[in-house]
Amino acid sequence: MAEHKFYPYTNNGGSTLGLRGADYAILAGDTRSTSGYSINSRLERKVFPIEDGSSSPNSHIALSVVGFAADGRDLKERLDAMAAAYRYRHGKGIGITACAQRLSTLLYQKRFFPYQLQTMLAGVDGSGRGVLYNYDPAGSCEERAYCGAGVAGGLMVPFVDGQVGTLRESLDCEVGEGLVRDAFRGAAERHVEVGDYLQMMIVTKNGIHEVFADLRKD
Template sequence: MASVFTAPPLADNGPGYSFKQTPTTHISADGTRQHSFYPYTDNGGSTLGISGADFTILAGDTRSTSGYNINSRYVPKLFKIGGEGPEHTGSSIVLSVVGFAADGDALKERLDTVVKMYKYQHGKNMSVAACAQRLSHILYNKRFFPYYVHAILGGLDEEGKGALYSYDPVGSYEREQCRAAGAAASLIMPFLDNQVNYKNQYIPASGYGHDLQPRKAELLPRNTVEELVRDAFDSAVERHIEVGDGLQMMIITKDGIEEVYSPLKKD
């Protein structure tokens, strides 16, 4: 990720900036000098999450962009939260962040610290529901200068069922069965709505016209979900230039977190 923060050469009259939009100065007719600076940029990429009966899968591509430039072909967007040491041994919660890479990294570090401190103080792991609420508080407390990211949190609830929480940048969140975020969210989410939530699917021969009975949503098996994730990203990379290079997938079960990497298109 070092290339994301590489600054351009210093200007003659001031420092250089690594952000997409550099500071600008406007002088009005009455001589008033107005300065403006936009501190955010969008580093592209997409993430998604799907929960099942006894597992949760989060996935994201590894491309980092700035405009039409590729900063790196391997920048992870999924992170283990909690656990022991820098390898997060024993962790059972995964956070995905997509948007401004620097804000995503800062948010991940802060939440990870909170979860580890909770275990140190209470002698037990924080539940995914408690972690979801704590993440909402972190985002809301910074609402006047928000983290420029779309976060998805996944784990297993106290009953061992898959739990998935999606957020907006200022902390509003809800538990869902599936959610896509990032540059290709508008391409991936309709696919998930149809294949996971069974929207616009009907039982064959159950009626005619408006009498057709909708297909009831059900929890999908793990192998089906993994195939859907790969299909979603294989189709997204064909249509979006900010998505590609590699697919990082984290599968959360009662046995821990399994990480799978597979290549995507690089053009």
């Protein structure tokens, strides 16, 4: 008799990369969604602004998720709801430090059936300093200067290591943006599950600026 097993998850491919500077943070991801060697979508976002339902949103926080796409959408919606509740209770938008702690709590609450994701949170704090947090599935987090995740994270981080070196605190935003572009272009040439478009969210004290760029389509 054949034994049948059900596994509720799949890895939908793609990669994300986070980088922070003295007064900015960048979260980026490709838009290709895969199942094995099949392409489900060429426009699946992996980076999102945190929205709290304000009539005039000016978010200073961005979230990246890569892994199982449905889990990523659910986590984003839960974090948005938490941010909306914070604004309702306190009369102001949530800061990056409080949001990072709440995200850690959300992930920890799911520790017995965890989200199948690699997660990063980026923004600027009250003093205008760029901040980047990297999370494990159970909610433990670490502040990082740069971090990669997903199928090509292991390709991109060594590249950033060699380019950034000891200059990460003084890395200009324009230079950081170019570095992220180069990292993804190289990853797309070397990994079949990375490609189509690059989505970048650049967070500064003035808000979030979203940029799209072409990657390899085949």
